[in-house]
Amino acid sequence: MEKRSIAQGYTFGDKNTSDITILLKSWEGRPEFLHCHSAILIKKSKFFADRLSLDYSTCRTNEPMSCIQVPCKVSEYDHYLKLLKLMYLSEDSLLESWDSVKSTLGVLRASIDLNCNSVTQSCIQYLEAVPWDEKEEEEVLKIIPKLGPAAVPILARIQPVNFDAAKNVFISAVRFSTCIERSFPPFTDELKTSAQEQMEYMLTQDEDAPLLTADEAVRSEVRTGLINLFTTFESELISMMQVNLKRSAEEAEKGLLQSLSDLEWMCCMLPKMEMMKDFVSCWADITDKLLSVLQNEVYILGLWEVKVKVIELVGKALDAIGYGSIVLPAPLRVQFLKTWLPYLRKMKPLLDLKSKDEFSACRLDADLCQNIEGAIVSLILALPSGDQAEIFGEWMQSAEQLSFPDLSEAFEVWCYRTKTAKRRLFVGLNEAGNHTVSL
Template sequence: MDKAALCKPCRLGDPERNDTLIWLKNKEGRPEWFYSHSSILTDKSKYFADQLSHLISSNLIEIQCSEFDYDHHVKLLRLLYLPAHSILESLNSVKSALGVLELAVAFQSEEIVRCCIQYLEAVPWEDKEEEHILKVVAKLGPVAMPISARIQPVDFTATKNVFVSAVRFAMSINRPCPPFGDELKTSAQEQVEYMLGEDEDLPLVTADDEVRSLVRTGLSKICELFEQELSSLLSEPNLASDTAEAKILHSLSDLEWMCNILPKMDLMKEFVSNWAEISPNVLSIVEDQKLDFLMWGLKTKLIEVTAKVLDAVGYGNVILPAPCRVTLLKTWLPYIRKIKPLLDSKGNEETGFPHKMDENLCQSIEGVIVSLILSLPSNDQADILADWMTADQVRYPDLSEAFEVWCYRTKSAKRRLMEGLNKVGNATISL
């Protein structure tokens, strides 16, 4: 053999210079042979080195593989022939690198294991790929530590720092910089809500005094901004413009988002208190005659936010004294009773009118108002029910269930009173 042939690098499948045959069962179930070289196999894989040391008559190594990992076996054999600096460049997908990594560990090819781990640690993953990575990493042990470092749980301080930063963006406590301010804020709001729903360790963060103080500050700021923008609404030169309503709806959407996260932090009472405080001013502006035939989106969204407040109070998630519950109900019930038929009428008049109250929302509000009324002292119940029966709009909300319960309880109360008086009278006579 000439010098040039001796210096030529070995290649997988080279039929002239091979001294070892590797047999794989391919995808179709037929055997496939790979001409290979014992010097390469022995140098790059402890498994092949051990196999070759025990062969006596022929250098034939049989490897069983399934249709699912056949391609990974072929890829591994080809990587064995590459210099170290080229292996990393040959890895082109997470799926392939994972498959090769599992085999490289089994075949004890340290160089390929190292390159696969380096590749996986550096490239982005999709959600489905991460699930597979977690399963593979769990089986590999310490060798996969660089990958594990990327997906292992973070400590309390790191979690808190991320959450606090997200809250600051979400509540605009530090105003986001243009041009991506609103996009960043929306994304931060989504992530805060997701973290509160999915992270088992987050209750430790949300119980932290600094975090709770920050959220309270953000809530106060959002409420203040909403009230300011609402107060300046009547001075707008063009109230019919979409821009005027869009601006105030933006702040109101922030408040609605707060209603979603605060119950998960046991801070909904703060929202209810703020909402109850600003409600009289809010309604005085929204019910101004300048807005009689405008701002239907704003009026509908106000009912949606108020529904969350009533729900929290009516079902006992936020505990308020009876006088506060009475005030809250008497403040918003007339507005809801007034707006619902107006929205229905607009929907009937205009095709595609977008601001009709959702049927589920209507039922939810009606149910919670009934519950809220029945939690009040009897005299307050009587005042609200009397007002309902004398109002022009009695169809919504339908308080007949509350009225029936009130009548039953009143009769029962009178009966108990008379029974008590009779017992007292009989006791006096017997003396």
């Protein structure tokens, strides 16, 4: 910082050649007197140029000012001091003097206050070229309004991306995360997980607007990715029945768990795009094959982690169906419930028995069980009364089935509706003026 500017021939702090003194006066600290040169200050700072002009209209004497006071906070002192030193550097040396974003931002604030255009431009050039952390970016955003048009290079990094660009990135991420493009190099699982997390974030509705509003092209790509994931899932299920021929049981189970994890991620994405119906449809198509593997005598006492993950995904499907996120005809709702309800009844006590360890991966989360139970109750209450009667009849045939899921609430509603159904229907018909219908 003590380099001599060849063009100017002055050195900062040289008392012998100085013709002006700068008083950096902080409100909390003692005053500091700095020896400077008016020729440098006038050239590099409009603030000093105005103060050192030959306009004596407010001066009592014809002598030029010999001392200029610059108030600053203690926390800003080092930045103002560095700014004064930077005024003595050539343009090339000035750009080489920056060493951190934090320090540059401090000098930039001081430079804006003292209207030092060349230093401000050098700060902008440096900030535009280096990375910022989150806290530094917040500081940059605070300073930008003071820069006006000069801030354009910095704004290029943080300005909103147009929709087409965001869509192209999103589609590429879908293809990568769902392995649509087989030509991709073997990226690590961490990168794939990161891509999935960022895609979900782009669609999230929070205090900021979603970065991407899914149009039909995006929905089509996501639908293709979902089908691809289910195709992979089906292949993994087939591998489970061929472990002695091609893969070990551990390798096959690992592949199946990874496939289920990808589908779980899709279940976080699809509701944001109003596409959960696609998942339920694909899940229903593969259900028979999935249950044939899980209930095969070879795995009846194994694949516990897989079974937990399957129940979690069934819970997401039940939630969408039971609470009306997706609309399915009654026969499809009945079929889905009759398929999975017996399996849930059977697996819940087995998993509870298996997961004695508090941290066991085989444990079914209490909130998950409660959500599944609530979704099933809601789903049942929306079925035709005859289908409800069949479900309740099967439910009460075995005491073991009564604990999970607990259908007591739905049963009470069904009993009330059944008892009052003819009376309510009769009253409704009378009010309509139809007395010919026999009940």
